Amino acid sequence: MENKTSGSATSESKTGFTTRTVVTPNEAMPKVWRRETKPHRFCPGCGHPIILKALAQAVEELDIQGRTVFGCDIGCSLLAWDFFNLDSIQTHHGRTTPVIAGLKRARPDLIGVAYMGDGGGYAIGSQHLLNAAMRNDRVTVILCNNTVYAMTGGQMAPTTLPTQKTETTPYGRDPAMTGEPTLGPELMAAIGRKGAYAARGTVANYRQLVKFTKKALENQLADRGFSFLEVLSTCPTNWRTTPRQTWDFVEDDMTRVYKVGEFLKPEDEK
Amino acid sequence: MARIVDDDQRMFMTGNEVLAWAALAAGAEIMYGYPITPQNEIMHYWTRLAPRFERGFLQTEDELSAGFTTLGGVMAGKRAFSATSGPGDILMQEPICMAEMMRIPAVWIIQQRGAPSTATVIYGQQETRLACFGGNGEGHRVVYSTSSHQELFDYLIKAFNTAWSYRFPTILLGDGYQGKMREAVTLYNPEDHGVKLVPTEPFVGRPGVPGVDRAPAHYRNTFNIEEEIYEIVHAREEEFEALTPQIVEFESGYLDEAEMILIGHGIVSRAIKEAVKLLQNKGVKVGYFRPVTLRPFPVEELRKAVEKVPAVMVFESALGQLLSMVKEAVGGLPVKIEAFLRPGVGICTDEAAEQVQEYLRKSSMVH
Ligand SMILES: Cc1ncc(C[n+]2csc(CCOP(=O)(O)OP(=O)(O)O)c2C)c(N)n1
Numbered sequence: 001m002e003n004k005t006s007g008s009a010t011s012e013s014k015t016g017f018t019t020r021t022v023v024t025p026n027e028a029m030p031k032v033w034r035r036e037t038k039p040h041r042f043c044p045g046c047g048h049p050i051i052l053k054a055l056a057q058a059v060e061e062l063d064i065q066g067r068t069v070f071g072c073d074i075g076c077s078l079l080a081w082d083f084f085n086l087d088s089i090q091t092h093h094g095r096t097t098p099v100i101a102g103l104k105r106a107r108p109d110l111i112g113v114a115y116m117g118d119g120g121g122y123a124i125g126s127q128h129l130l131n132a133a134m135r136n137d138r139v140t141v142i143l144c145n146n147t148v149y150a151m152t153g154g155q156m157a158p159t160t161l162p163t164q165k166t167e168t169t170p171y172g173r174d175p176a177m178t179g180e181p182t183l184g185p186e187l188m189a190a191i192g193r194k195g196a197y198a199a200r201g202t203v204a205n206y207r208q209l210v211k212f213t214k215k216a217l218e219n220q221l222a223d224r225g226f227s228f229l230e231v232l233s234t235c236p237t238n239w240r241t242t243p244r245q246t247w248d249f250v251e252d253d254m255t256r257v258y259k260v261g262e263f264l265k266p267e268d269e270k
Numbered sequence: 271m272a273r274i275v276d277d278d279q280r281m282f283m284t285g286n287e288v289l290a291w292a293a294l295a296a297g298a299e300i301m302y303g304y305p306i307t308p309q310n311e312i313m314h315y316w317t318r319l320a321p322r323f324e325r326g327f328l329q330t331e332d333e334l335s336a337g338f339t340t341l342g343g344v345m346a347g348k349r350a351f352s353a354t355s356g357p358g359d360i361l362m363q364e365p366i367c368m369a370e371m372m373r374i375p376a377v378w379i380i381q382q383r384g385a386p387s388t389a390t391v392i393y394g395q396q397e398t399r400l401a402c403f404g405g406n407g408e409g410h411r412v413v414y415s416t417s418s419h420q421e422l423f424d425y426l427i428k429a430f431n432t433a434w435s436y437r438f439p440t441i442l443l444g445d446g447y448q449g450k451m452r453e454a455v456t457l458y459n460p461e462d463h464g465v466k467l468v469p470t471e472p473f474v475g476r477p478g479v480p481g482v483d484r485a486p487a488h489y490r491n492t493f494n495i496e497e498e499i500y501e502i503v504h505a506r507e508e509e510f511e512a513l514t515p516q517i518v519e520f521e522s523g524y525l526d527e528a529e530m531i532l533i534g535h536g537i538v539s540r541a542i543k544e545a546v547k548l549l550q551n552k553g554v555k556v557g558y559f560r561p562v563t564l565r566p567f568p569v570e571e572l573r574k575a576v577e578k579v580p581a582v583m584v585f586e587s588a589l590g591q592l593l594s595m596v597k598e599a600v601g602g603l604p605v606k607i608e609a610f611l612r613p614g615v616g617i618c619t620d621e622a623a624e625q626v627q628e629y630l631r632k633s634s635m636v637h
């Protein structure tokens with residue numbers, strides 16, 4: 001593990017040949033990642049660790065490692081319960097938002113991050129999400145949209161695309177029967193109060209994802225309002241896709257329904 | 271109802287698949303559900319089969335919703351059901367309580383997993399107490415604890431009939447092993463086996479204009495006066511007790527001259543039955559008792575079985591949930607109660623036999 005090459009920097013040697021400086025995984029990792037728990041437990045090609053890497057980078061750049069508490073849900077997000085060098089709480093399915101909101105009420109000096117899946121956030125935990133937004137709770141919710149209930153084996157999620165086949169829509173999702181996909185950031189922008197932040201990023205645009213994550217944390221740091229970030233993610237295991245198909249699905253199919261961008265900024269008039 | 275198979279059909283399938291077929295056979299018209307392991311495949315098979323048999327399905331936003339939409343379906347007069355496990359079972363208790371109080375014949379399948387709380391998604395018997403007494407109430411519900419795939423099939427059909435006959439919510443209590451393992455089963459049309467499906471009827475939405483053609487249906491689950499609730503709970507209890515002889519089921523064997531009776535429910539009862547046979551073959555006099563209904567509990571039957579026995583041993587994949595029911599049932603009898611408690615893990619035949627032999631050896635040394 002220590003000697004495995006995971007990334008490299010190139011430099012010119014005296015002889016004119018290009019030599020490679022080996023960067024170990026440890027060096028490439030954000031410091032907020034807990035090395036002892038790597039390699040992580042997500043499937044190859046999963047989007048979750050990209051979202052978590054962006055979070056780690058944002059926490060590092062904002063220098064809030066000492067005061068950030070990470071909450072994760074039941075769903076594949078639970079695989080991150082010991083992922084970071086951050087105090088972490090893995091809670092129940094859908095209940096991460098209220099646990100972190102309660103924590104924040106009791107310790108406003110802490111920065112509370114609630115991390116969950118689309119099932120956890122938009123289905124079973126939807127009332128918590130709505131009410132935290134309407135109370136303008138000073139927490140940061142990051143929600144992974146992978147269009148399925150991944151951990152339970154790929155059932156329909158509120159975000160499943162029309163015609164998409166899942167274990168509970170074996171003949172394809174029919175919006176006439178099951179409704180249209182949930183548009184979370186748009187919803188949060190509609191009900192959000194002044195000072196709130198709502199955006200949708202994607203694992204296909206990492207730099208933008210870090211930027212949005214930082215803004216969602218900075219908003220809490222500035223005590224302005226509720227912050228919500230949905231991230232378009234991948235689940236090759238349940239989608240049963242090859243790497244190329246996976247990428248096409250998140251970049252093309254998903255972005256046709258889910259627009260990437262910022263929907264509500266703290267400075268917006270409400 | 272459409273026939274689900276032409277003739278009796280021998281199959282080799284998982285328990286969850288059996289349950290989807292059983293629900294079809296039972297004439298279930300709609301399932302409401304939310305994903306949770308280890309019951310997911312009931313939904314997976316149901317969603318594949320339902321359109322072929324013109325049955326309905328709704329995936330809800332959580333188990334509170336799955337439970338309450340089930341109640342809505344039943345009150346519309348449909349054979350409606352839901353399935354869940356573990357933390358979902360906890361959320362399901364609020365709608366189950368409403369069904370208890372309002373006598374709504376809804377059917378629930380509970381595939382137990384490890385507990386407490388989220389725990390493992392594999393197996394357990396730690397929802398025994400929850401299935402029987404979950405919620406704020408007195409446990410006025412019927413709970414069947416199955417032990418084989420054939421029973422999953424037979425008892426789900428029976429669960430719908432029990433619910434609609436007696437108007438108590440009815441639970442089929444299985445577990446992750448039963449849901450996920452494969453074994454042989456015979457699928458059949460109930461009518462081919464002389465089983466009639468009890469007709470359903472709507473609570474609301476009957477023909478006619480309420481207040482004009484007929485009295486309006488007014489259902490409530492709220493009471494203002496202490497004495498009123500006291501009366502109602504007593505009346506429920508009396509009805510439940512009166513129906514107990516018709517509903518209660520158990521299984522027992524080798525009780526005569528037994529030095530010890532092994533007690534277990536659900537899939538654990540299979541291990542103890544095998545253990546009893548194993549020990550009998552060695553000349554050890556032991557018998558077994560298995561409650562099939564946990565609510566109502568076969569109190570009289572168990573008391574009779576253990577009356578003349580020096581000791582019983584309770585086996586369960588929980589930390590004393592069945593044990594406390596057994597203790598309550600046999601209270602006052604001079605029988606010694608031993609237990610082998612394995613929360614969240616299975617119990618094998620050999621282990622069970624060993625426990626019994628160990629106990630008998632020790633107790634004979636004491637004598
Ligand atoms: C009350 C309750 N109901 C159901 C479950 C089962 N369950 C575990 S993970 C999960 C779905 C997770 O899907 P999502 O939130 O989209 O996260 P993902 O795995 O896709 O990242 C469900 C339904 C549970 N643990 N608790």
Ligand code: SF4
Nearest residue numbers: 042043046076150235
């Ligand atoms: S099942 Fe899907 S979401 Fe879960 S770890 Fe694997 S790829 Fe990621």
Ligand SMILES: [Mg+2]
Nearest residue numbers: 117118148150
């Ligand atoms: Mg998901």
